[in-house]
Amino acid sequence: MKRCADVVIIGGGIIGCTAAYFLSKYTRDVVLLERKGIASEASGANYGMIWEQTRQPGYDLTMARRSLELYPTLINEVFDTDIEYEKKGGMTVFFTELERTAAEIVTRSKQSQGIPLQLLGAPEVRELEPALSEEIMGAVYCHEDAQLNPMLTTIAFARAARKGGVAIYTDTEVLSIRTHNQSVQSVITNRGEIKTSIVLNAAGSWASQIGDMVGLKIPVYPHKLQSFVTEQIPHVLNRVIQGTQIHRDSSLEEAVQGFSYTRNVSAERPRIGQQPFHQGALADNTMLYIKPTVSDNIVCGTTFEFVGHDKNTSYESLTLIAANAKKTLPQLKDVHIIRSWANFDPWTVDGIPIVGETEIGGFIIAAGHGTAMSHGPATAEALAELIVHGKPIPFGEQASITRFTD
Amino acid sequence: MERKTQTSEEKDIILCRCEEVTQKTIEEAIGKGGDTLDSVKRSTRAGMGLCQGRTCQRLVAKILRDKTGKPLEALTPPTSRPPFRPIKLDLLAQEGNKTAERK
Ligand SMILES: Cc1cc2nc3c(=O)[nH]c(=O)nc-3n(C[C@H](O)[C@H](O)[C@H](O)COP(=O)(O)OP(=O)(O)OC[C@H]3O[C@@H](n4cnc5c(N)ncnc54)[C@H](O)[C@@H]3O)c2cc1C
Ligand code: FES
Numbered sequence: 055m056k057r058c059a060d061v062v063i064i065g066g067g068i069i070g071c072t073a074a075y076f077l078s079k080y081t082r083d084v085v086l087l088e089r090k091g092i093a094s095e096a097s098g099a100n101y102g103m104i105w106e107q108t109r110q111p112g113y114d115l116t117m118a119r120r121s122l123e124l125y126p127t128l129i130n131e132v133f134d135t136d137i138e139y140e141k142k143g144g145m146t147v148f149f150t151e152l153e154r155t156a157a158e159i160v161t162r163s164k165q166s167q168g169i170p171l172q173l174l175g176a177p178e179v180r181e182l183e184p185a186l187s188e189e190i191m192g193a194v195y196c197h198e199d200a201q202l203n204p205m206l207t208t209i210a211f212a213r214a215a216r217k218g219g220v221a222i223y224t225d226t227e228v229l230s231i232r233t234h235n236q237s238v239q240s241v242i243t244n245r246g247e248i249k250t251s252i253v254l255n256a257a258g259s260w261a262s263q264i265g266d267m268v269g270l271k272i273p274v275y276p277h278k279l280q281s282f283v284t285e286q287i288p289h290v291l292n293r294v295i296q297g298t299q300i301h302r303d304s305s306l307e308e309a310v311q312g313f314s315y316t317r318n319v320s321a322e323r324p325r326i327g328q329q330p331f332h333q334g335a336l337a338d339n340t341m342l343y344i345k346p347t348v349s350d351n352i353v354c355g356t357t358f359e360f361v362g363h364d365k366n367t368s369y370e371s372l373t374l375i376a377a378n379a380k381k382t383l384p385q386l387k388d389v390h391i392i393r394s395w396a397n398f399d400p401w402t403v404d405g406i407p408i409v410g411e412t413e414i415g416g417f418i419i420a421a422g423h424g425t426a427m428s429h430g431p432a433t434a435e436a437l438a439e440l441i442v443h444g445k446p447i448p449f450g451e452q453a454s455i456t457r458f459t460d
Numbered sequence: 461m462e463r464k465t466q467t468s469e470e471k472d473i474i475l476c477r478c479e480e481v482t483q484k485t486i487e488e489a490i491g492k493g494g495d496t497l498d499s500v501k502r503s504t505r506a507g508m509g510l511c512q513g514r515t516c517q518r519l520v521a522k523i524l525r526d527k528t529g530k531p532l533e534a535l536t537p538p539t540s541r542p543p544f545r546p547i548k549l550d551l552l553a554q555e556g557n558k559t560a561e562r563k
Contacts, residue, residue, distance in 0.1 A: 066510075091512030092478075098514060135477050205515055209478060212510050224510060285546060337560045370559060376549050377556030387553060390546035 056221050058249035059085040061441060062241045063256055064228050064264055066090075067097035068204070068426045070256035071211035072434035075132075078218025080442040085248055086212075086220055087241070089227035093208035096258050097426065099281070099397035101345045101353065102204040103294050104428045105144045107196035111167045113406060113449035118425070120432035122198060128431065133210040137202050138348050142293040144199025146313070147179065147190045147342075147382060153300050156309035157194050171196050185290040187384050194313070201294050203348070204427050211430075228257075231267040237415030238268070252416045252441060259363070259400040261408070261421030268414045273458055274422040276363050277401035280371040281343075281355040282394040289350050290385055297342025297378060336370055342378040344386075352386065354379040360401075367394040399424050409433060409453040410440070419455060475523075476516035478509020486520055490527045497521060497535055 060081050063070045066088025074086045088094075104122060109115040129139055148157055161171045174193045179186060182195075216222055223245065231253060232239045240249045255264045255272070265272035299312045336357050343355040357371040372394055380387045402408060402422040407429065409420045420437055423429055439445040447453065473483045481504045494500040497507065497520060506520055507513030513520075521535045 091514060092510040094512065094514060098511070135474075205511065206477065209509075209511055209515070213478070216510075222510065224512065284549065337562075340560075369555075373552045373556035373559060375556070376552035377554075377560060380549060380553040387548075387550035389549050391549055391552070392546050 055223060055226075055243075055245050056085055056248060057246070059083050059221070060250065061085070061252045061254060062087065062248055062250040063254045064241070065256035065258055065260075065421075066092040066208075066212065066222065066224065067095055067256065067258050068093070068208045068211070068430040069097075069258065069420050069423060069433065070254070071097075071208050071215060072430040073254055073256060073420065073437050074215035074220045074222070075211045075218065076431075076434040076438035077441065078215050078220045080438060082219035084215070084220045085250075086215065086222045087226045087228055087243060088222070088224045091224050092212045092222070093205045096397050096399060097208045098205040099395060100204045100399075100427060101281075101294060101343050101355065102138075102202045102207070102427055103144065103296075103345075103425075104200040104202060105196070105425070106169055106198045107144050107146065107164070107171055107194065108425075109169070109428075110405070113452040114429075115167070115169070116448050117429040117432040117436075120435070121428055121430060122200065124431040124435065125200070125202070128210075132214050134213065135206060135210055137207040137210050139200060139202040139207075140293075141198075141200040143182075143195055143197045144201075144296070145174075145179070145182070145293060146194045146296045146298060147186065148193065148298055148300075149189055149191055149381075150300070150302070151191075152302075152304065152306065152309050153298055153313070154191055155306060156298075156300065156313045157192065159310050160313040161194055169196065170198060183292060183295070185383055185385055186295070187382055190382070201345070202427065207427065228264065228267070231264070231417075233268055233414060233417075235415075236413070238417050250416075252418065254437065254441075255417065255419045255421055258421055258423070258426075259398040261400065261419065265419070268417050270412055270414055270417065270455075272408060272419060272421065272455065273402060274408060275360060275401045276398035277424075278359040278361055278364065278396055278398055279356040280367050280375065280394065280396045281353055282367075282372055282375060282391045283347075284352045284354070284386065284389045285392050286350050287352065287385075287389050289346070291344065291346040291352065291383065293346070295342070295344045295382060297382065299339070299341045301338060337374055340374045340378055342375075342382055344379055344383055351392075352379075352383075352389070354386075363398060365396045367396050400426075404457075406453055407433075408455050409437070410447055410450050410455070412455055475519045476504075476506035476509060476513075478511050478515070479505040479507075481506040481516075483523070486523055487527065490524060495524065495528050495530070497524065500524065
């Protein structure tokens with residue numbers, strides 16, 4: 055193992071691997087440390103949606119858009135394997151009048167932010183996806199939205215980084231970080247110590263544990279999502295389908311928030327140590343995702359929980375997911391489920407990741423991403439510019455850790 | 461299910477994308493006596509790559525099953541997550557609807 059490096063990246067998920075690749079364009083002296091394998095956590099367990107429709111204006115939308123621009127070039131010029139990227143448009147379906155009213159409000163407001171949303175009626179939905187339930191009233195649709203295979207994408211970045219000279223060590227766990235005068239000096243792993251003046255904390259939902267190693271509180275929490283996958287079935291679905299988190303008894307305001315992914319924290323600024331909301335019954339925290347894979351297995355999700363890093367799947371969650379999936383795509387009822395899993399969305403209170411420098415010299419964070427498949431390439435491009443050229447991150451103040459303390 | 465006979469081009473398919481191991485190489489390793497995931501891994505490097513076999517292990521296991529007749533469960537390490545057997549989605553969905561209504 056190398057004993058010193060310009061930059062040490064902690065974490066071999068999409069954020070660590072994209073950063074490794076973009077940094078490799080400027081320096082060959084980058085090390086990436088991953089305690090398991092590449093894409094062995096959230097970056098290998100997600101739905102691979104690269105969506106613009108759910109983004110908030112500012113940092114979030116800028117990163118999502120830039121990545122949508124970058125992916126086709128990366129695919130044509132950099133990756134040596136297929137990542138199953140398809141730009142098929144993204145669809146959020148709904149079943150009730152309340153949801154329709156919320157959808158109208160959200161569509162108008164996002165259109166005014168320049169996001170090309172369309173409101174589809176039932177016939178248009180079934181023209182695009184004939185197998186969907188007749189009970190579906192309509193959908194919000196964005197033709198810019200794309201999807202990909204998250205595991206293959208993360209591996210493709212890791213391979214490109216390795217070709218560019220990055221040393222990637224899997225099965226290598228970071229145990230502590232040495233600092234001197236509030237600046238990073240070295241990283242200590244189960245396989246030895248690496249001297250460096252720059253550490254990139256890309257440990258996803260474990261980012262706060264890495265923060266503890268330098269005495270920095272990083273308010274990123276593991277948000278547990280459960281999923282299952284069905285056997286292969288004849289092709290019935292063309293694209294990822296998303297539902298809403300709106301209930302019968304939601305107010306219109308809640309419904310609009312549920313649709314637009316804004317979180318109700320605007321009144322109160324998020325603070326360090328602010329705990330995730332207690333969320334009540336699992337049945338109130340389900341949201342539909344149906345993703346057809348290239349091999350025509352169907353991935354279904356999900357439920358949301360804050361239970362730490364517990365990877366067990368539960369019967370209750372799987373039944374709720376199944377009920378949602380059947381309601382949306384009735385043909386699924388006769389299909390077999392073959393496997394289930396859980397993983398963790400790295401969660402922050404305002405839904406924006408924590409990206410940028412910190413009060414510890416050379417300690418940079420890029421963690422807390424709810425949608426890093428979408429943000430990853432653009433984030434990595436911006437991080438490389440920051441690390442190599444000192445260039446500020448676009449809308450960086452929105453993603454800075456200082457927003458929790460200043 | 462009926463299995464198509466594969467053309468030689470299909471056998472050049474890369475099964476382990478991390479280590480660039482083709483289906484043909486894996487079949488050759490099995491032909492030379494490799495009859496477990498571990499032995500195939502040692503002789504071909506399939507499964508030793510960046511993702512530690514998360515992408516290719518299942519595919520290699522299926523080839524092993526076809527060539528050796530061993531059942532998949534005997535080839536892949538057991539997982540502790542439900543469902544333990546394939547289960548019809550509707551069985552779960554009916555239960556899920558009850559939970560959603562009870563609340
Ligand atoms: C079910 C589900 C569906 C999702 N769907 C989407 C989607 O459709 N689109 C989208 O954009 N996003 C989606 N997400 C979110 C997406 O998965 C995450 O944003 C993304 O994977 C986070 O990437 P990451 O690199 O920050 O974290 P991770 O992929 O979790 O990587 C962090 C890595 O750090 C390693 N690590 C931790 N501690 C240490 C240590 N001490 N030493 C060494 N290594 C360490 C871990 O082993 C891990 O591999 C979904 C998430 C889930 C759970
Ligand atoms: S695909 Fe074989 S080890 Fe990753």
